[in-house]
Amino acid sequence: MIPTNTKKRQRVPHHPTSTRHAVDTTRLESTAKLRRIKSISSFNDDSTADVILRLYVDSSSPFVAESSAEDEVQIYLHSDVLRRSKYFAAFLSDRWQNPNPNNNDIVSDGDEKVIRLNFGVSSTKPSSISDHVTVMQLLYTDDFSSVINSVTVALDLLLVALQLLFEDCVKACIKFIEAVPWTEEEEKRVIEIIPLLREEESRELLSRVYSHDDSCEEMLHGLITSAIHNHPNMAFVKAFVAKLLREFASRESARRVLERAFEESLKVVKESLEEYSSPDFRGDTNETEAIQRLNLHTAMTNGRHLVWLVERMIELRVADSAVKEWSEQAEFTADLQRAFRDDAWRNIVPGLPSVVMRCTCKLANGIAGGTILAARQVRMKLVKDWLPVLIVCKDNVSPLVPSQKVLYLELEETFLRIISTLPMSDAQELLQQCLSFSTKNVEDCPHLITAFNTWFRRATRPSLTDDRS
Known part of the structure; x- marks a missing residue:
């Protein structure tokens, strides 16, 4: 910040003191x-x-x-x-x-x-x-x-x-x-x-x-925006900006900048999916198809930005607000389910489900791994809103490529770990929705077996009140 009250020294000529004498x-x-x-x-x-x-x-x-x-x-x-x-x-x-x-x-x-x-x-x-x-x-x-x-x-x-x-x-x-x-x-x-x-x-x-108070945050935001939107060498620039964020002196400033960029990208993805799922944009005309393609490509591009932003937030341990925001997306997840039940997106953005679910997986892993300490209500809502999207992705995105299989299996396991942190009544409700995780060979889904065995073990444990009586 530029000092506005700096007292400037006046350059005044110095006159040596002496007794004055007349001069010829x-x-x-x-x-x-x-x-x-x-x-x-x-x-x-x-x-x-x-x-x-x-x-x-x-x-x-x-x-x-x-x-x-x-x-x-x-x-x-x-x-x-x-x-x-x-x-x-x-x-x-x-x-x-x-x-x-x-x-x-x-x-x-x-x-x-x-x-x-x-x-x-x-x-x-x-x-x-x-x-x-x-x-x-x-x-x-x-x-x-x-x-x-x-x-x-x-x-x-x-x-x-x-x-x-x-x-x-x-x-x-x-x-x-x-x-x-x-x-x-x-x-x-x-x-x-x-x-x-x-x-x-x-x-x-x-x-x-010197500069104004918020100039550092404006600079960081500009760098992030350029890295994810405008720069042709995007991968190299993203790596450089990530390094700047890691080494930036104020983690709170980095938090605010990343949260701002996260909200901006999430808003674009949500609006694009909302328009794609809207009845106003259904039909077979060329104009409608062009609009739908644009909506899906916009969602895909900004979804990739979200993945990178989430990675940075988790890396700096400033993803608390992002997790809370991601857990309050009932309308967004409903739009995603409608979109992924449709066949139109398959030939336009086949990778869109994976991009969206990678964001969910990274945030969920942060919660399950303890790097993000989310409140019980946030943990419950995250699983409750995003579990149906995971199920739709598995059922409607076929055949699954190896990377998608790994991603969805990882998310299944992470959701089950988060469910184990919830009260028994909430866990009972959510576990019943996880039956789709089962496979033809029961032995191929040990994560699901472990989750149910954990719940039943706790459910059959004598209460403390019984022991005290």
Whole structure:
């Protein structure tokens, strides 16, 4: 989220304090005239300089253990150039009127005064003095691009330019930082420096590192939508998005995004099957057949999306709401039963029953395996509404291919395991509907035998009240 109340620091020129003294204006005019004559100035030219600047590491800094010869440097500068820095412009403006402030000196050099300035640098790194020297050198040029050639350099020089109020350098550094990629470490430094900038300077940087509160969820939803609907390399993109979801920091955000996508796809499947099963779309006309084909293909496509979404939700253990939603589909399951009793779909989308039942199987396995802790009412309704669909699929989808046989057998076993978790009265009602799981050879349906034996064992067990009496 973009901070809206960040207090920006005002870059106000610092005027060194000193006792004010009168100055001979004639001599000042003479000095200025001499300076104009020396219009060709070069950095660190001791023959033309009128300012000698001593940069030193401030020993009072808690980060500096002790001074050494490498902790200071002396450079020769020109006051007319230094005035590009508002800090020095303010300093020199006062300095001409205030001799000897803070151990800075004016010494005679023929007819011209030479100003000696001391500038303490408090630093956590040895390169800070060299950064100051570089910024002083940039006062002599407008070609910043030859020096500002990396984010690290731009950030280092920006801190100095902000301190010296060297606006042209500040703009050049910000322009470079805005335009190039950052490493994670560089991004941290950018965030730290943003409060030092004015609002108009920091606007682009803020928009790059902060966003509105729900942007992550919108991004995830967009990725999921693209992966399941639009992208030509769907399998690879689905795998990539699945990895992003697994590694996403907020599981609650991932939950909300997946639930939203699940509800959208489920809605499309339900509406398509509802239209297919509607009496308004029955008949033999070419137009009706085309509409029915479209409805079935839409249901098939979005059914596949549902399978992938359910897999992601189970993987992240956020499928609780999906299971509840899937257990409250009495009208949808009724439409599916009507559709699968019809022969029209067989030549259009023969895989539709398997797709729909794979969703049911995955959610049911989540319940039976304990990865989804569903309430008793949800468990009961899931089996009650989807068991008839399973029976219709087995009876009307023939001949069953091997993959369908495996799927339906797995779902039978899972339904029976869920039934074993229900109260005896509910289990009695549902088990009677499972007789279609039996086969010609009784020994080929051990899951059904086990389920009934479990129920009868419990039903014949003496109650606790009898034991206590």
